[in-house]
Amino acid sequence: MFVYVFFELRVPILPNQIYAINDTLPPEGAADDYEARLKQLVWDHVIKVVPTSGLPRFDLMLLGMGPDGHVASLFPGHPLLKETQKWVTHITDSPKPPPERITFTFPVINASAYVAMVVTGPDKAGAVHKALSGGENTGYTDRLPVEMVELEQGEFTWFTDKAAVSMLNEKDTSL
Ligand SMILES: O=C1O[C@H](COP(=O)(O)O)[C@@H](O)[C@H](O)[C@H]1O
Numbered sequence: 001m002f003v004y005v006f007f008e009l010r011v012p013i014l015p016n017q018i019y020a021i022n023d024t025l026p027p028e029g030a031a032d033d034y035e036a037r038l039k040q041l042v043w044d045h046v047i048k049v050v051p052t053s054g055l056p057r058f059d060l061m062l063l064g065m066g067p068d069g070h071v072a073s074l075f076p077g078h079p080l081l082k083e084t085q086k087w088v089t090h091i092t093d094s095p096k097p098p099p100e101r102i103t104f105t106f107p108v109i110n111a112s113a114y115v116a117m118v119v120t121g122p123d124k125a126g127a128v129h130k131a132l133s134g135g136e137n138t139g140y141t142d143r144l145p146v147e148m149v150e151l152e153q154g155e156f157t158w159f160t161d162k163a164a165v166s167m168l169n170e171k172d173t174s175l
Pocket of ligand 1: 063064065066067070071072073096118120
């Protein structure tokens with residue numbers, strides 16, 4: 001909804017260019033349906049592809065991050081982090097409500113030309129610190145999903161408020 005309203009107001013995207021999840025289907029069916037529509041858009045040359053992998057190359061991927069470091073619906077320690085074949089997949093045991101979701105996978109996220117990571121709030125400060133500085137003493141040990149956003153060939157920019165970067169020192173980044 002946020003994305004719809006944001007883009008509706010700022011850039012001339014027509015309603016028929018917005019592809020909503022089919023939430024009348026169960027999660028697996030909705031993910032398969034979304035992936036099929038994505039593949040059709042690639043086939044129709046609406047979405048560009050990465051020539052070497054055939055993956056869709058979105059011009060812009062607008063992402064957020066949860067306090068646990070999850071991005072999209074890719075949660076820490078979940079088997080979906082290792083998905084390499086599917087473009088869109090589903091989850092029925094999301095630790096954050098709602099439990100049933102569909103999500104782009106890392107191969108698709110990492111094929112993007114640009115990722116804007118929008119992160120606000122003090123509850124995100126630990127995960128931001130871990131992602132940007134290695135995060136010693138943050139309590140996070142494993143690699144966070146947000147750290148797995150590694151674009152094949154693209155640009156990644158963080159957009160944060162002061163609270164979200166409150167655990168960073170000047171030496172940690174070039175901020
Ligand atoms: O569950 C989710 O949470 C993250 C973070 O949401 P926020 O409202 O705290 O920014 C979101 O980016 C992700 O898309 C969503 O699945």
